Amino acid sequence: MNAPSDFLDYGPDAILMAGLTGSNWRLKDYAARGGYEALRRILAEKIPPEQVVAEVKKSALRGRGGAGFPTGLKWSFMPKNYVGDKFVVCNSDEGEPGTFKDRDILRFNPHAVIEGMAIAAYAMGATRGYNYIHGEIWETYLRCEEAIEEAYAAGLLGANILGSDFSFHLHNHHGFGAYICGEETALLESIEGKKGQPRFKPPFPASFGVYGKPTTINNTETFAAVPWIMRHGGEAFLDLGRPNNGGTKIFSVSGDVERPGNYEVRLGTPFATLLAMAGGMRGGRRLKACIPGGSSMPVLPGDVMLATDMDYDSIAKAGSMLGSGAVIVMDDTRCMVKSLLRLSYFYYEESCGQCTPCREGTGWLWRMVHRIEHGQGRDEDLDTLNSVADNISGRTICALGDAAALPVKSFLRHFRDEFQHHIDHKQCLVAPYV
Amino acid sequence: MLNIEIDGRKLEVAPGSTVLEAANALGIYVPHFCYHKKLSIAANCRMCLVQVEKAPKPLPACATPVTDGMKVWTASEQAVTAQKGVMEFLLINHPLDCPICDQGGECQLQDLAVGYGGSSSRYREAKRVVFHKDIGPLVSAEEMARCIQCTRCVRFGQEIAGIMELGMIGRGEHSEIVAFVGRTVDSELSGNSIDVCPVGALTSKPFRYAARTWELARRKSVSPHDSLGSNLVVQVKGDRVMRVLPLENEAINECWLSDKDRFSYEGLNSPERLTTPMVKQAGEWKPVDWQTALDVVARGLMDIVGRHGPGALGVFASPHATLEELALAGRLVRGLGGDNIDFRLRQVDFRGNGHAMGIPWLGMPIAEVGTLDRVLVVGSFLRKDHPLLAQRLRQAAKKGTQVSLLHSVDDDWLIRIAHKAVVAPSRIPAALAGIVAAAAQTRGVAVPEALAAIVPTEAERAIAASLASGKKPAVLLGNDAVRHLEAAQVHALAQLLADVTGATLGFLTEAANTVGAHVAGALPQSGGMNAQAMLADPRRAYVLLHAEPEFDFANALAARSALEKADLVVVMSPFAHGASYADLLLPVSPFTETAGTFVNCEGRVQEFQGVVRPLGDTRPGWKVLRVLGTMMNLPGFDAESAAGVRAAVLGDTPDVRARLHNGTRAAPVRPDATAVPIERVADVPIYFADPLVRRAPSLQRTVDARPPRARMHRSLLETLGIAEGGQVKVRQGGGEAVLTAVVDAAVPPGVVRVAAAHPSTCGLEGLSGPITLEKA
16 A cells, blocks of 8 residues: 555646645635635626636536546536526546546545536536535545535535625535446436436436436536636646646556556646556566556557557547546556456446346346356357447447447457457466466 | 438428337338337337437437438438347347247237347347246236336336336346335236236236237227226137227227226126026026026016006116117116116215206316316216226326315325315315305305305315316316215206306216216106115016116115015126026126127217127127017017117217206205214225126236225224224114224225225115214
8 A cells, every 4th residue: 555645646747636635625725725716706706607618618628527528518508598496516426447536536625626516507507516426435425525514614605605696505415336327317317316327318418407407517527627727727727738638637547557546647648657657567567458548448558558648639549538537557467358357247237227238238248258258258259249349339328338348349459369369278368467 | 390301201390209200100110119109208228229310320219309401211221230239139138939928929029029130149148037026916927037128117107007016126137127025016007017018028917828819809899897988909719808908099098998998808707607598486596598588577577567557667777788778778668658767876866867957978078188277076086986087187287287186085096186175975065165165256256145155165265276277177076976965966066166167067977888878868757766766665676787786786785675575676687696686687798799889978979899709698688678678569679780779879970969968957055064973985996896897806806806994084993992903893774894994094084984886895875974883
């Protein structure tokens, strides 16, 4: 395990996570770091909501939850003249294997999220908000409860915030740990007290969200970036990264590295730099493969990865996606069949079962990979795996189906020989890790 | 309007239409499982994926709204590849043993697998096993491994039946349809989940493994039960009715059937069926041929009429009998010079008789019920008496219709109720008067002097305000209102309320042919005795047409005693009953074995043909009556077919609407304020309501067919000093019954709910009125 101080070193370029010690999460500490300045200024100067949206658009902030959708554009989808409550929802249901950044943000800098949500609510005319927190992180939930209490007590949440006519009521909602509830419409169902199953879109949440009201859902890290943008300007945020890839991003580096952990770097930072921040490969081994964006994104071979920069567009060009920023590093002792087996089991286990291709297909994929791993593969299995994955992707209600199919396709694309070896020789190509 | 092009064909559709609806309008079939036109859209089966121009991936036709200029291909390579892919997924865990599946031959999955499935499976892994469930006597969930998780049954329960008795538990591959732990599916509409299930997961328990669909002839018919007259497809093998399915008729039953309509056919094959005429000689029942039997009847009737006059004969007919039977029964009585015939066997107050301005009916087409915006239902066990009419009101209430009720029990109709007044039966006229007074006040109109000093309660005011605020209000009188001790007053007050609020007045009407019985003249027309009078002043001879005195009369005790004293009792029924008082049993056809006509509550004349040959020596009732009339040389028995009899009743145009009118000339009087210490309210339970359904074994195993209990408010039980679940002796008139006492919060204080039409309660006198209770 890393020492606490070590643990909170997010890197030299950190803005969101800069100066965090683990105990300076309270309102007064956040305020000392310049927290709530942005919200105060917006309310004091009565900055028009459209201007806030324009600033976020200018920053090229893209959704940090996985899809990378431009945040400002998403905000502009909210109906302007809607009569009645509008909602903003923070998706803190961080469940993607390999991803553990939102938990850190909520534990060590919760007020950044609260302020970000309040600014977002102001920009979109929302009056109510929910922060949906993953079910398996109890301490984080309790901390968020305390933070919200502090914000209410300081008049930063509730009716007539800071004496203005802007009111925003924010609540934490503790989930139950289902991966599917990280899908935004399943999350809305879950908030409503229903079984977490995605809704068919359209209608989109912006017109029919939680309780049927217009709703915008953003990731924790997205909201957390908003106060900085409003304080320093969209331009400054954009300049931290690359065009169309504004700002910094927290990467959760895990796997075969010396110092696994969260690292906040500028978008566009070379992968090699990130890897070095994480202490390099464990035991100096060779980088065999890396999943750059969380378990549902395509795996890339090590050499491709080493030539890639960490931003949305570069990783897409390399053949994968930045996703939630979970960098899973695998060295040359990793069996790719066994790795895929683990991923396939996850999606099989987490499929909600609502729609046919995912409910039936994820089990099929897992069973085939399971057979191959256990020396019972057949020659036709690899083609069948590919074809079943094809039959799932793009045919489901939500993206979980795609998430299950993409790893299968990419593992087979880049490491087919390993799978073939398992089928032909009923054993593994790589030496087991000891 | 939006323009869309599907498979190269152009169409204009209304905004909000889906691609699937547009395709349907063009007659293009898009394969689907989870989509059902009457249910909400789930888009979970993914079978209806189609190619849409500019869409990067195939979209589900059922859930994709049409946009202007959209181009869709339902059978392009992209679409068909997607559809075939989904079909493969549906089949990998579905048992591929169609030959031993009860759904085989009528399975949507099987049908579509022919077009979209492979000839063999690529799936080599273990198949999913889903355990069977017992969800009650009607719907079989024995084969849940066949379920494709389309959730149609779940949505049917939530949206149509109004109660979610089935749900999906588990996630992913472990998802399965279950009822609540230890509970069964008890909705009176449950059988429809069999129809909506596209596979062999939910099937009909009574029909299970009884026949294959292709062995069955499909014949149209009309339900003989409630006043809706649901259209049926009766499926027949040889001369046996094997199953009943809905015949879709948007104006009547839509695509649904109540369980009573669907499963009562089992009674047709009951061992209690009478197969040959029987005559009682010296206390012994002897089978005889028809000639002998009719000879005995004809001579017996002529003899009694000859000796005691035509008034000595009384006929009790059931409103479940056909128009033809009822018309000829009337002609028989009148041909002999009498007029004592009635079908209103559960009615007790006939004071409104001379005042009625026409035949009582629904007051509007059935389909219009869904378009009302304010409804007050008075005195009705709506959900059980009229399951599908209740369903229409349920849908209307979801769209904003305010449904209010005035009744003596607060049963859950699974309808959002706007306002309600639940009062003792004796208080119903007063409550109705209160609503009238409040409505008059709201509308600023005067009320008759008799109602002048009435001070409405809060609930009565609320109901009145709701009705008065409507654009299309209605006041509907249920079966219990018609059976009320003050039925004439209830009618007069309801009419006044309708007048004051501009509402339509309607009668829900009791049975399949209640309106038809009026049309056929099966009630006194020239000073004859009504059902009540024929019992109060017993006749020498009785003819019972499809009616069973023990269960079908308001006062079963009086009915039995009158019949036992009579010199001659002729029972015309498909079933052997009345051995103790009858002299002859004549086997007449149930609705499946005769041509006939029912006129439903909206005045729709529905003819039907026999679907099977009569069982044994059973003969259609109209034929028996015709021969009997001819043997006695009575006029009007010449018609040689059911159609001929019908034509004689209805004329050339079978339209009875001109004769329907709910008005009464009776004036409201000030309601009686005399308090009744303890009084009875009696429902006629859904599965005891007529002779056929009483003999349907599967329905008799449902929760709704449990023996009656004495249900009362906790305060009453405490006053009596009886523990819940203890035995209580119930006395009404000269009869008594010992029942289990239970607390029922739906029953107002001072009222005991004791269901009628059951052997355990048919010794009681009257369906309402004072009743005494003591610890047994």
